[in-house]
Amino acid sequence: MSFFDSLVVSIFCIALVFFVLISLFALIALFSKVLAAAAAKPGKTSVQVAQTAMQPEAVPQNMEGPDLSTGKLKLKGVDEKTAAMIMAIVSHESSIPLSELRFKSIRAIEEK
Amino acid sequence: MSFFDSLVVSIFCIALVFFVLISLFALIALFSKVLAAAAAKPGKTSVQVAQTAMQPEAVPQNMEGPDLSTGKLKLKGVDEKTAAMIMAIVSHESSIPLSELRFKSIRAIEEK
Amino acid sequence: MSFFDSLVVSIFCIALVFFVLISLFALIALFSKVLAAAAAKPGKTSVQVAQTAMQPEAVPQNMEGPDLSTGKLKLKGVDEKTAAMIMAIVSHESSIPLSELRFKSIRAIEEK
Amino acid sequence: MFIDALKTIWFDSGFAALSWQHLVMIVIACVLIYLAIVKKFEPLLLLTIAFGVLLANLPLSGLMKEEVGSEAGGLLYYLYLGVKKGIYPSLIFLGVGAMTDFGPLISRPSSLFLGAAAQFGIFIAFIIAGLFGFSPQEASSIGIIGGADGPTAIYTTARLAPHLLSAIAIAAYSYMALIPIIQPPIMRLLTTEKERKVKMEQMREVSKLEKICFPIVVTIFCVLLLPSVAPLIGMLMLGNLFRESGVVERLSDTAQNALMNIVTIFLGITVGATANAENFLKLETLAIIALGLVAFMFSTVGGLLLGKLMYKLSGGKINPLIGSAGVSAVPMAARVSQVEGQKANPSNFLLMHAMGPNVAGVIGSAVAAGILMALFG
Amino acid sequence: MFIDALKTIWFDSGFAALSWQHLVMIVIACVLIYLAIVKKFEPLLLLTIAFGVLLANLPLSGLMKEEVGSEAGGLLYYLYLGVKKGIYPSLIFLGVGAMTDFGPLISRPSSLFLGAAAQFGIFIAFIIAGLFGFSPQEASSIGIIGGADGPTAIYTTARLAPHLLSAIAIAAYSYMALIPIIQPPIMRLLTTEKERKVKMEQMREVSKLEKICFPIVVTIFCVLLLPSVAPLIGMLMLGNLFRESGVVERLSDTAQNALMNIVTIFLGITVGATANAENFLKLETLAIIALGLVAFMFSTVGGLLLGKLMYKLSGGKINPLIGSAGVSAVPMAARVSQVEGQKANPSNFLLMHAMGPNVAGVIGSAVAAGILMALFG
Amino acid sequence: MFIDALKTIWFDSGFAALSWQHLVMIVIACVLIYLAIVKKFEPLLLLTIAFGVLLANLPLSGLMKEEVGSEAGGLLYYLYLGVKKGIYPSLIFLGVGAMTDFGPLISRPSSLFLGAAAQFGIFIAFIIAGLFGFSPQEASSIGIIGGADGPTAIYTTARLAPHLLSAIAIAAYSYMALIPIIQPPIMRLLTTEKERKVKMEQMREVSKLEKICFPIVVTIFCVLLLPSVAPLIGMLMLGNLFRESGVVERLSDTAQNALMNIVTIFLGITVGATANAENFLKLETLAIIALGLVAFMFSTVGGLLLGKLMYKLSGGKINPLIGSAGVSAVPMAARVSQVEGQKANPSNFLLMHAMGPNVAGVIGSAVAAGILMALFG
Ligand code: NA
Ligand code: NA
Numbered sequence A, B, C: 001m002s003f004f005d006s007l008v009v010s011i012f013c014i015a016l017v018f019f020v021l022i023s024l025f026a027l028i029a030l031f032s033k034v035l036a037a038a039a040a041k042p043g044k045t046s047v048q049v050a051q052t053a054m055q056p057e058a059v060p061q062n063m064e065g066p067d068l069s070t071g072k073l074k075l076k077g078v079d080e081k082t083a084a085m086i087m088a089i090v091s092h093e094s095s096i097p098l099s100e101l102r103f104k105s106i107r108a109i110e111e112k
Numbered sequence D, E, F: 001m002f003i004d005a006l007k008t009i010w011f012d013s014g015f016a017a018l019s020w021q022h023l024v025m026i027v028i029a030c031v032l033i034y035l036a037i038v039k040k041f042e043p044l045l046l047l048t049i050a051f052g053v054l055l056a057n058l059p060l061s062g063l064m065k066e067e068v069g070s071e072a073g074g075l076l077y078y079l080y081l082g083v084k085k086g087i088y089p090s091l092i093f094l095g096v097g098a099m100t101d102f103g104p105l106i107s108r109p110s111s112l113f114l115g116a117a118a119q120f121g122i123f124i125a126f127i128i129a130g131l132f133g134f135s136p137q138e139a140s141s142i143g144i145i146g147g148a149d150g151p152t153a154i155y156t157t158a159r160l161a162p163h164l165l166s167a168i169a170i171a172a173y174s175y176m177a178l179i180p181i182i183q184p185p186i187m188r189l190l191t192t193e194k195e196r197k198v199k200m201e202q203m204r205e206v207s208k209l210e211k212i213c214f215p216i217v218v219t220i221f222c223v224l225l226l227p228s229v230a231p232l233i234g235m236l237m238l239g240n241l242f243r244e245s246g247v248v249e250r251l252s253d254t255a256q257n258a259l260m261n262i263v264t265i266f267l268g269i270t271v272g273a274t275a276n277a278e279n280f281l282k283l284e285t286l287a288i289i290a291l292g293l294v295a296f297m298f299s300t301v302g303g304l305l306l307g308k309l310m311y312k313l314s315g316g317k318i319n320p321l322i323g324s325a326g327v328s329a330v331p332m333a334a335r336v337s338q339v340e341g342q343k344a345n346p347s348n349f350l351l352m353h354a355m356g357p358n359v360a361g362v363i364g365s366a367v368a369a370g371i372l373m374a375l376f377g
């Protein structure tokens, strides 16, 4: 492959790389706008409700492939500071060292 | 395959499914009785003792494939009832539902 | 294979096993001495510093193949209660929630 | 010249080869992804399958290209070998076994009757599929959707009718996710308020020894009687033995997690990747989807009817609602029994009672699959 | 007789077959181990590769011996099949995808321009390699070092120029580790103090829905346009979908950990094991190492220059230092941008801004690799 | 007609093909399961092997059926390929290496002499097996039981005498579990009370640098001298390097857990599955079991005798009880030394001293295996 060929190929390739990534830019920008527009409208609640009905609370032990993510703590409606405090309190109250407790998620109990 | 053939095959198959599962029923019922009868007699203690002798406490670190079971609760010096109570208390005190708490082990703090 | 052949092969083999392991003994003894001699000289600090410079503190979450060791906390010379306390204090002092802190091991600093 | 080069790239790109069939398949893949993520339809499998469908319908990627001679095949071709050779479903069953507590079944072994009756739909669908002109192999694979057990359906189909694999897998997992919608109307239709209110007696405790013997006995008996079911029942029971023996927690843990997840990823994406437009966009697929629903419904009916019979024979001690849990779809179907029981009688707690038929249904489907493979394999 | 036996053992041992080339390779292996452990040069890969180099150069071990007929091959021969068939790099990308947060990229999609510009070095190295007499396939593989992305480099080289695999892999991972030394001088040379001081505006929050759609859209578009890139982009995006969907944490976790680690071990040791003395101790290898550095430097230059252009076009809102992060080398290059930015302006915090180009660079390198494979594969 | 169909099912079922040999094998499998679970005989391997024995002796399951042409083979046939090609034992050694602390060995390298002496039984068994008419390949495999190291025994046997695989694996793991019963009488017989009371000096601390250099040096030397041992020693030392380097904890963790457990499951079940009645129910098997015991006993003797010699040469500083730990069977044999030492002198704590010979024994058996494979492979 001559130098000139290499050069042409290279220019072509880098142009193509730009073309693909610019197209992706356009796609993402477009999608973000479409999704933002869609999000403006409400209407997801009915789905949520149906979903909840489908998952009764009682979960038989060990049957469902328990969530075994490595030690991620999910916080719902609680900030991280509060969560740390809760964990420390639980540990103290129960005399169980924190290293032995595993918290899967901490969520605020909504008052109704 | 004609409809009649399908029908015959199906009846045969479902009958066979029932036959296998009923046989399993009989086997399990039988085994449960045999085992219950066997359990009535004592005599396992000698085995236990020998077993214990074979496993001195001193275990070199990291040599034995550490127990890495996920989410089994190890109780040390605590019976299961107490453990259940502790877990309920922790859950109540912390307002964290039990299904969200994960206890790795509960052990009695020995007073020295 | 005749008995005599077996015997000769066996003697040869066990001799060879000894030869290999004795050679290893010599190698290890030699290496230990060389390394001990090398360790007597200082001079590693510059490397350490360069190393530190190469790893700025800010680590983007989840980008680096986070250390996902299975959550075992190694305690050396510290009981678990103390460890829990230490962890709670560190968390409080640093205002870093416990869920974000990862303790790999806690060991007593021996006073010399 | 640049224009020429761009043309070449264009004509070598998938855009030029894209047909409306591909577009339809891509839309189907997106719908499946939506169902998996938003509706939480068995996402572990369905999300992965859906992505496989997507990849397989972006033309010219060669992901499923067979290895020929010294020329390397596509990535998914290699990963698919585990499906083709029947390895993945067996390994998933190893993990399922390690996750399953057969205690409720051992405690009340009559659950097995319900686990047998709830295979009824398999054979209804088999008969109707025959009428539609499907071959016995195809009809068996379609029927097995009614077993409500993904790995069993995939194993059977990969053996008997691999060209239907993606349609059957998607139908099986989708209907399993739809159990809370499919079953309740049938349950209310076939049972009386009085039946649904029945509170069942507490089950006896099962000793550790019984739990250990169970997988061994089941393996010996089932594999002897139906050798073709050995990979499924054998691995299921080995996993359960890992669990119950209590001495190999390391292996039990790995079977349930690392190994099962790896295999699930490989299985899902390659099963999805068999859904190329030529295979999938056929009337057959619609027939499969319809027959799958029929199979699920009649399996539910079978379980409930035998439940009613047991209700009568036991003098009202058995709540027939636990019968529908015999379709397997562990643990979803048992939860549905629980919910329906509680609706009729708020103090009713059927879950553990329904777990017996539920896990019996896993064995039942595997046995049915073994019989069909023995007949038509 | 013992003497004879010992002689036999000696002549069958590796000592007798040891050449000075082997010794040089062993020393190289030890240096790489030193770099991996003490200097922490990408130790996950480089330590494993180095041990592979060591094993491959202890003569007569037969670890890479091919299977011929019924005679078993060597251990590393079997493990190497996953490299040869392109399976391992794709599976590593699955894990990388599950670890990567494309949020910063979605938030500011113009990062993609920087991710494109920072592939500049690939083509500079490609051209120079051509001048040095490397074939287009070899030149492509060498150039792709400048993509600063290990799995992409390994995948491309295994396809186009497998005899250069170890040299290219070692160069790629070494330079990725050296990013904090290679980039800063270039960054200071090409940017003004004023440019480096620019604080960037906070990025907008990205919704979960956008994050879920991103991998699907990118897969469809990229694979359609460049089918040859399907295994890399497809797996990267599947892993990311696992992550962002939030419904398959099990699979995401396994893709990032058990599966990725297993594959990393197998990949590293077998890539290292291709470095036998005959392949490696050549002037070519020195050329590759030199060209790899050139590629890294010009990729950095490319990213920075486009960064400067964006600085001007945006009226000074874009700090050009984030351009150099477009080479990928995730997350090292983004950290370098952060450090340099903070040196110029202690209150400057560029890290999250640099993560956009950084992850865009991964896509950029994969696209470049796809193009080169399409042209020369 | 139903009767006919039932007859067909019956004659196609395993019941019709069941012979008394199968029944004996099933009983043996159950006994092994009992030993694994209740007596806790190396359950990780023995439980899995036992289940493999069970599956292999339920007739007609076809689990070990070879792939012929386009017809798929059995599940265990595919999984067995990893044993046949020598892949699994090597990968287990990778995990063993990552679990092993060679510190005590480096601290007192004279432990290596004990690790050599405790291979004595291998050759005693080799000679006697020759007298019994076993071929040199078979005799080598039988002898290697005395190495008290499962993966080494399986690797060697799979290479030299695959038809003896299950018998040798079962014997090896069983005797390893029986170490606390086999060794103490021999230990008390060969040592005096005074010798057993010896308290050993505290060992020196080993630096991190020594621990890192150790696996590299051992690999280079052993593989150069005995190329055939490369897969075992190479992987063992790579695992140890993962551990000691401290920079690749991810890989070390996976090597010890996910990867090792997956391989253990596959290895165990398929090694067990080679135990079909024709292979296993032979006088040979009894001979192997007897010779395995002989091998274990003489290995213990060898270690103790050299321990006594070192006691004398060191002027009473070495407790000869640590010699028996040289058989490997990590860490069981070291614990036995500890227990016996403490019986003689309650303040005696030999465990860490015995770990040196214990891990040296692993290297010793691998070296012995390498020599035998070089001679007879
Ligand atoms: Na079922
Ligand atoms: Na890049």
Ligand code: NA
Pocket (backbone or CB within 6 Å): F118, F119, F146, F147, F148, F149, F326, F327, F328, F329, F361, F362, F364, F365
């Ligand atoms: Na040994």
